[in-house]
Amino acid sequence: MSHLTRAPRIVLAKVGLDGHDRGVKVVARGLRDAGCHVIYAGLWQQPEAVVQTVGDEDADWLGISILSGAHMTLVPRIMELLEAAGLEHVQVLLGGIIPDDDVPKLQELGVARVFGPGTSIPEIAKFVGAVGEPSDD
Amino acid sequence: MSDTNGTSAYERWRQAVDAAPPPKFPPTTISGRTIEPLYWDEQNPGEFPGQFPYTRGVHATMHRGRLWTMRQFAGFGSAQQTNERFRFLVEKGQTGLSTAFDLPTLMGLDSDDPRCLGEVGRLGVAVDTLDDMQRLFRDIDLNDISVSMTINAPAIIIMAFYLAAAEDAGFDWKNLRGTIQADILKEFHAQNEIVFPPEPSVKLVIDLIEFCTHHVPQWNTVSVSGYHIREAGATAAQELAFTLADGFHYIDKTLERGLDVDDFAPRLSFFFNAHNDFFEEIAKYRAARSLWAETLRDKYGAKNEASWKLRFHAQTAGCSLQDKQPEVNLMRVAYQAMAAVLGGCQSLHTNSMDEVLALPSEHAVTLALRTQQVLAYETGITNTVDPLGGSYFVEQSTEEMRTAAQDYFRRIEELGGMMTAIDQGFFRNEIANAAFAQQQELDVGHKIIVGVHRFVEEEHKPLDILEVDPEVEQEQIASLRQIKESRGQDEWLRSIDDVRRAAENNENLLPSLIAAARARATVGELMDAMAEVFDRHTAAVV
Structure with a gap:
C-alpha cells in the first residue's frame, strides 16, 4: 500500500508528570476502532523520549495529553525537538486542560489542533483522516 | 428492634437526639412549618440514624445538629502564596483547610529536578523542605482548624514535615486535627501518582496509621478515596466497591502489625465523588455506610461504634465540568453538592466553575463556597435527617449498589486478593472499559451534555482565570x-x-x-x- 492510503499512524503520549490518563486512553481506543494505527507511549514521558518514539514509529501524527498546565513549557520544547529531528512533517495534536488564551500561541508554534473537554472521538478521527474501520496493523 | 436492655431503636435514637446540641436555627420552613428531626414509617420503623449500620447517617441528628465542614482544596505557587490563600479562605468563613501540592511534590521530586520543568508550583504548592511547610502554615492556629493534605506516594514524608513544623511552632501533636490522604492503592487503580511498588507503598501507609494511632490520636490517617477512581471513568458501583476493598486491605495489613482494630479504624475516613446522577450518588453513600459497618463489626470484630461509622468527604465531579459555557458548571456543582449533603457527607469541596480551564480564581472559588452556604442556610435540606430515606427509588438503588459492590468484593477475592488483582491490572481494565463505554454513550448521542451536545452557543465568553506566576x-x-x-x-x-x-x-x-x-x-x-x-x-x- 502506498504511504498515502495507509492507516494514519499516531503516537499518543502523556507528557510531564500528570497522571490523568482517562482521556488519552479513551482516545487511543477510539482511534484504534476508527482504523488508526495507535502507539500509546504511556505516562510521564519526557519531550526527548516522545520525539524519539515519533521517529521510531514513523508516525504521521503526535497526540499529546497535558492536564497539568505545563503545556506552554513542554509543547514548545517538543516542537523544537521535532524540527531538530527532521520530523516537522508530523502533525501535532494537543488534548487536555488548555486555557483559551494559549490556543493561538500553540497554533503559532505549529500545533495543528487543540482538543478540549467535550470533544467526541469521531471529531478527532475525522481530523486525522481515519477511514472508520478497525485497523489490522 | 430492641437491644438487650429492652430499649427500642426509636428510644435510643430519641435519647441521642435529646443529648445532642439543639439545632442552630429554628427548624422551620420559610412558611413557618416545624420540621421534625426525622421522619419514618411507624408501622415498619427500620433503622434509625446514628445506629448500626448507619444507612441513614452516622449521627442521630446529622446536619441538623452540626453542618458539614466546608473545605475548599487550595494551593498554588509558593508556600507563602498558598498561606495567603488559606488565610483568605479562613476569613471568608471556611472551617477547614485543604492543601493541594504541586505535581513534583506529589511525585516525590524536588523542584530542581529536570523532570519537573514547567510543573513547579503550578497545580499546587511546592514543598521541598521543612522550611516550605513552616511557611505554608505560618500564623494559622493548628489547634483551631483541621488541615487536610492531599498527597500519597510521599505522604509519610509530608506528614513528617507537618509534625516537625507543628511541634516547632509550639503545637502539641495530640491536639492536631486533620487528614492526610495517604491512599496509595487508588493511585495504582486510577490516579497514577506512583513511586514505589505496591507492597512497600502499602507498608508506608501502615507506618502512618501505626505512628499516628500512638502519637497523633485525632489525626485521620488515611482518606480512602474513590474520588479519583470515579474521575478516571469508573461507574458509581466500581467507585464504591474498589474504595471499600482498599479500606479493607489497609485494615488487614494494620492488623498484621498487632494493632487492635478499634485502635485505628475510627481514624480511617473516606473520600467520594459527587457526580451528576443525583439519586445514584445518594444511594452510593448510603450503601457505603452499611457495607463498611457490617464488615467492620462482623468480619473484623470491631466493638467500638466509631470503627463501624464510615465518615466521608465529598468533592463534586471535576470530570463533569465543561469548558463550553463554563458558568453552567455552577449549576452542575450545586446539584452534585446537594446529593453529597443529602447522602450524609461530613465535609465537602465544591468545584469552581473555572477548574476545567485552570486553577480557580478567587471569584470562582468564592462562588463555589457560597454554593455550599446556600445549601446549608437557605434550602432547608439540613432540617431533617436523611429526607430521602424510605423513598422506593432511593432504597432500592441503595440495595442495588450494595449488591454490585459485594459482587466486586467476591471477584477480587477470587482473583487472589488486592495485590494480585493490582498485578493483573484488574482495576485498571474495569475502569478503562467503563470510561470508554461512557464516551461511546456521548458519541452516539445516548447521553447529552448541556452546552456541548445541545443548547450550544456559538459565542464564547471567556472567564478571567488565575495565572500562576512563572x-x-x-x-x-x-x-x-x-x-x-x-x-x-x-x-x-x-x-x-x-x-x-x-x-x-x-x-x-x-x-x-x-x-x-x-x-x-x-x-x-x-x-x-x-x-x-x-x-x-x-x-x-x-
Whole structure:
C-alpha cells in the first residue's frame, strides 16, 4: 500500500508528570476502532523520549495529553525537538486542560489542533483522516 | 428492634437526639412549618440514624445538629502564596483547610529536578523542605482548624514535615486535627501518582496509621478515596466497591502489625465523588455506610461504634465540568453538592466553575463556597435527617449498589486478593472499559451534555482565570539551593542514612523521617533513600 492510503499512524503520549490518563486512553481506543494505527507511549514521558518514539514509529501524527498546565513549557520544547529531528512533517495534536488564551500561541508554534473537554472521538478521527474501520496493523 | 436492655431503636435514637446540641436555627420552613428531626414509617420503623449500620447517617441528628465542614482544596505557587490563600479562605468563613501540592511534590521530586520543568508550583504548592511547610502554615492556629493534605506516594514524608513544623511552632501533636490522604492503592487503580511498588507503598501507609494511632490520636490517617477512581471513568458501583476493598486491605495489613482494630479504624475516613446522577450518588453513600459497618463489626470484630461509622468527604465531579459555557458548571456543582449533603457527607469541596480551564480564581472559588452556604442556610435540606430515606427509588438503588459492590468484593477475592488483582491490572481494565463505554454513550448521542451536545452557543465568553506566576519555579529552585548549601552537611547525611537503615530493617519510618526533616533533607532525597531499599515501580503504566 502506498504511504498515502495507509492507516494514519499516531503516537499518543502523556507528557510531564500528570497522571490523568482517562482521556488519552479513551482516545487511543477510539482511534484504534476508527482504523488508526495507535502507539500509546504511556505516562510521564519526557519531550526527548516522545520525539524519539515519533521517529521510531514513523508516525504521521503526535497526540499529546497535558492536564497539568505545563503545556506552554513542554509543547514548545517538543516542537523544537521535532524540527531538530527532521520530523516537522508530523502533525501535532494537543488534548487536555488548555486555557483559551494559549490556543493561538500553540497554533503559532505549529500545533495543528487543540482538543478540549467535550470533544467526541469521531471529531478527532475525522481530523486525522481515519477511514472508520478497525485497523489490522 | 430492641437491644438487650429492652430499649427500642426509636428510644435510643430519641435519647441521642435529646443529648445532642439543639439545632442552630429554628427548624422551620420559610412558611413557618416545624420540621421534625426525622421522619419514618411507624408501622415498619427500620433503622434509625446514628445506629448500626448507619444507612441513614452516622449521627442521630446529622446536619441538623452540626453542618458539614466546608473545605475548599487550595494551593498554588509558593508556600507563602498558598498561606495567603488559606488565610483568605479562613476569613471568608471556611472551617477547614485543604492543601493541594504541586505535581513534583506529589511525585516525590524536588523542584530542581529536570523532570519537573514547567510543573513547579503550578497545580499546587511546592514543598521541598521543612522550611516550605513552616511557611505554608505560618500564623494559622493548628489547634483551631483541621488541615487536610492531599498527597500519597510521599505522604509519610509530608506528614513528617507537618509534625516537625507543628511541634516547632509550639503545637502539641495530640491536639492536631486533620487528614492526610495517604491512599496509595487508588493511585495504582486510577490516579497514577506512583513511586514505589505496591507492597512497600502499602507498608508506608501502615507506618502512618501505626505512628499516628500512638502519637497523633485525632489525626485521620488515611482518606480512602474513590474520588479519583470515579474521575478516571469508573461507574458509581466500581467507585464504591474498589474504595471499600482498599479500606479493607489497609485494615488487614494494620492488623498484621498487632494493632487492635478499634485502635485505628475510627481514624480511617473516606473520600467520594459527587457526580451528576443525583439519586445514584445518594444511594452510593448510603450503601457505603452499611457495607463498611457490617464488615467492620462482623468480619473484623470491631466493638467500638466509631470503627463501624464510615465518615466521608465529598468533592463534586471535576470530570463533569465543561469548558463550553463554563458558568453552567455552577449549576452542575450545586446539584452534585446537594446529593453529597443529602447522602450524609461530613465535609465537602465544591468545584469552581473555572477548574476545567485552570486553577480557580478567587471569584470562582468564592462562588463555589457560597454554593455550599446556600445549601446549608437557605434550602432547608439540613432540617431533617436523611429526607430521602424510605423513598422506593432511593432504597432500592441503595440495595442495588450494595449488591454490585459485594459482587466486586467476591471477584477480587477470587482473583487472589488486592495485590494480585493490582498485578493483573484488574482495576485498571474495569475502569478503562467503563470510561470508554461512557464516551461511546456521548458519541452516539445516548447521553447529552448541556452546552456541548445541545443548547450550544456559538459565542464564547471567556472567564478571567488565575495565572500562576512563572517566576515561582525559579524562586523555589533558588530557595531550595540556598537551603541545600546552608544545612549542616554531617547531620543531613546521617539523617538520610538513618532513614535508609530504618527502611532496610523494616522499621516504622516516621521517627527517622521527622529527624531528617529537621536536618533539612528534601522530599526528593528522602524518596531516593527509600527507593534504594524499596525499588521503584516500573510496571508499564498504560
